[in-house]
Every structure is written in C-alpha cells, then in structure tokens.
Amino acid sequence: MKTGLCTIAFRDRPFEAVLDLAVEAGFxxxxxxGKPDHTPDPFDADIVKRAAEAVQSRGLEVAQYGSYANPTDEGFDQQLSDAIEIADIYGTDMIRVWVGNCGSADAEEDQWNQAIEGFKTFCDRASDRGKVLVVEMHGNRLSDTVDGCMRLIEGVDRGNFRMNFQPMYTESPDQALDAAQAISPYVSTVHAQNYVQTGSNQRALIAEGLIDYRTLIGIFRTIRFDGYLEVE
Structure with missing residues (x-):
C-alpha cells in the first residue's frame, strides 16, 4: 500500500506548491x-506536460488522474478523450471518474442505462491505452451506496472498471467499515477522509475523526491491497 495526496485538498494553492507539501510530508x-488551476480547462497538452515534469522532478508518482469525466454529462466524449490523454502524459494508468447527477435512490432507469453504456464505451477505449477507470464512491451520485456500486460493476462488466472507496459523512463509522468490507474486492484506490460527527461534512484529522483508520486499513490489508491510500 502506498500513500498519496489529492491536490484538491489544497485547491487554493499553486500545483507545484502542493507537490512540495507532498514531498515534505513523505507521500x-x-x-x-482535474479542474483549474491544477488542470487547464480546456485541455492544454503543454501545460499538463509541465505539470507532469514537476511531479517527476520531485520523485513523486501520479497515483491516478482525478478527472470529472461523467457519462451522464453533456460533452462526455470530449471528457473521455481528454482524460485518457492527460493520464498518458502523467504516466498513470488510473483515471478517477464520476457518475450521475443525483443519488442512486433518486435516479431514473434512463440515467442508470446512460451511465452503464457510457462506461462500457469509456472502458473499451481506455483499455486500448492500458487505462483503468476508477469510480469514486461519493454522496449524491449513482455510486453513493454499495448496492449502487455493484449495479454499476455488474452492468459495465469490464475488467478495467474499478472503484475508489471513500467513506461518507452520512454513514456511521460501522456503516463505513461495512461498506469498505463489502466493496474491497473491487477497489483500486482509497480516499482517506474523516469527520467530526455522522451527518456533518465537517472534516477531522484522519487520526482524530469518527472512523478508525487502523481498522479500515486492516480491511484492505486482508485482501493484499497494493494501491494508493490518498489523503483528500
């Protein structure tokens, strides 16, 4: 298991300043x-190449590219193409993606179908370039529950379609650990977040929040997880 820093955690700082923090902290x-000012919009290959050089020059890896490609968005084809190109430049085979525009309980059948068919296309094109799609578990998305994630996994049915586990503030600590246990065989990346109390999005330090990360990490060690645990 490796440790990483999601640069969104310091979105108000220049990209290279965040890289320096990552080095200093030992990530x-x-x-x-995947948004300005850390990633240009529209896509600019020269800017991304300079960013990739800044990462490499500090001895860091790119754990995954944090794209916002979403098969239910307009312009998904362009998002797809840009995400693959950016991941190539960064030298990573992992592309974080989002899914849907509402929670799984509120989604109509058409949105599920659009998401699944879009991801099939994305996975097939990404596979040709050696890329893996990693769907973030996130509130108010189709991936906001284990059941929603499994519906996507089973519907897309591609070997390069994986999950980015992330505990959610709407869940109790026990629910978060149960979700990690259930989804762990399909997880390629873990986003580490912690909270002051259930139902509140007020963040806590990883070691001081409600979720016991020693237990959470133990769940992933049990399955010999060798991906990234990233502080977000």
Whole structure:
C-alpha cells in the first residue's frame, strides 16, 4: 500500500506548491485535481506536460488522474478523450471518474442505462491505452451506496472498471467499515477522509475523526491491497 495526496485538498494553492507539501510530508504520489488551476480547462497538452515534469522532478508518482469525466454529462466524449490523454502524459494508468447527477435512490432507469453504456464505451477505449477507470464512491451520485456500486460493476462488466472507496459523512463509522468490507474486492484506490460527527461534512484529522483508520486499513490489508491510500 502506498500513500498519496489529492491536490484538491489544497485547491487554493499553486500545483507545484502542493507537490512540495507532498514531498515534505513523505507521500509516495499525488492525484492531480482535474479542474483549474491544477488542470487547464480546456485541455492544454503543454501545460499538463509541465505539470507532469514537476511531479517527476520531485520523485513523486501520479497515483491516478482525478478527472470529472461523467457519462451522464453533456460533452462526455470530449471528457473521455481528454482524460485518457492527460493520464498518458502523467504516466498513470488510473483515471478517477464520476457518475450521475443525483443519488442512486433518486435516479431514473434512463440515467442508470446512460451511465452503464457510457462506461462500457469509456472502458473499451481506455483499455486500448492500458487505462483503468476508477469510480469514486461519493454522496449524491449513482455510486453513493454499495448496492449502487455493484449495479454499476455488474452492468459495465469490464475488467478495467474499478472503484475508489471513500467513506461518507452520512454513514456511521460501522456503516463505513461495512461498506469498505463489502466493496474491497473491487477497489483500486482509497480516499482517506474523516469527520467530526455522522451527518456533518465537517472534516477531522484522519487520526482524530469518527472512523478508525487502523481498522479500515486492516480491511484492505486482508485482501493484499497494493494501491494508493490518498489523503483528500
């Protein structure tokens, strides 16, 4: 298991300043935030190449590219193409993606179908370039529950379609650990977050929040997880 820093955690700082923080803290790698000012919009290959050089020059890896490609968005084809190109430049085979525009309980069948068919296309094109899609578990998305994630996994049915586990503030500590246990065989990346209390998005230090990360990490060690645990 390696440790990483999601640069979105310091979105108000220049990208290279965040890289310096990652080095100082002893992280193995970073997840570049897929929005300005850490990633140009529209896509600019020269700017991304300079960012990749900045990462490499500091001895860091790119754990995954934190894209916002979402098969239910307009312009998904362009998002797809840009994400693959950016991941190539960064030298990572992992692309974080999002899914849907509402929670799984509120999604109509058409949105599920659009998401699943879009991810099939994305996975097939990404596979040709050696890339893996990693769907972030996130509130108010189709991936906000284990059941929602499993519906996506089973529907897409591609070997390069994986999950980015992230505990959610709407869950109790026990629920978060149960979710980690259930989804762990499909997880390629873990986002480490912690909270002051259930139902509140007020963040706590990883070691001081409600979720016991020693137990959480133990769940992933049991399955010999060798991906990135990233502080977000």
């Amino acid at each position: 193995d790698g970073v997840e570049p935030w």
